[in-house]
Amino acid sequence: MPRGDKAEADGLNEATPHYLGHRERARQRFLSAGEQALADYELLELVLQLLIPRRDTKALAKDLLARFGTFSAVFAAQPAQLAQCKGLGDVTVTNLKIIQAAAQRFARDQIDLKKPILSSWSSLLDYFRSTMAYEDKEQFRILFLDKKNRLIADEVQQTGTVDHTPVYPREVIKRTLELSATALVLVHNHPSGDPSPSSADVQMTRQITEIARPLGITVHDHVIIGKSGHTSLRSLKLL
Known part of the structure; x- marks a missing residue:
């Protein structure tokens, strides 16, 4: 036994x-x-x-x-x-x-993939919390969207340590072009529990946005997930 x-x-x-x-x-x-x-x-x-x-x-x-x-x-x-x-x-x-x-x-299936994903924002946050809030290592996830903001792919791009995940903006854009996506939602977790963005989080988001904009790719938001809740860089006017 x-x-x-x-x-x-x-x-x-x-x-x-x-x-x-x-x-x-x-x-x-x-x-x-x-x-x-x-x-x-x-x-x-x-x-x-x-x-x-x-x-x-x-x-x-x-x-x-x-x-x-x-x-x-x-x-x-x-x-x-x-x-x-x-x-x-x-x-x-x-x-x-x-x-x-x-x-x-169950949380993932509450998202209506036939509709613009931004209209299912509450369900989307529930999904992020259920999959990422209690991970003991940082994960960087990207939702790739089409012209109507419907989901093309949901991918974990990188998994790092307890307080850092290496993100390469040009690799993010390369994958976006491979999928013919025109919009992105960036998501990562803070295993510490505090979803407040670091200066590195803000800088990385702006780098991706600056590379994406001339290519007609929109970065809708960067959401940080923690045990105590979530933070949206767009709502903080950092995007």
């Missing part, structure tokens, strides 16, 4: 599963009032009980929240980090990452 999975099976021999009443009450509150009626640990507990049905998962849910900080951060944690948590075996860790992938796919 893989390391940690034995702990998941400990509940098989419990004579009195005392946690069932609490679990059922939480489930009923979810059904009657929705997820907003549950504390983070209660919702996480219900998720965990789907994965570890014969064990009390309340304490485990609280331990995971204490360790990683937020509900979303639990699912975004690296498998190696999750594997260090007592009570999580290899199977459960994999299933948590599957749930994360499903949530990201």
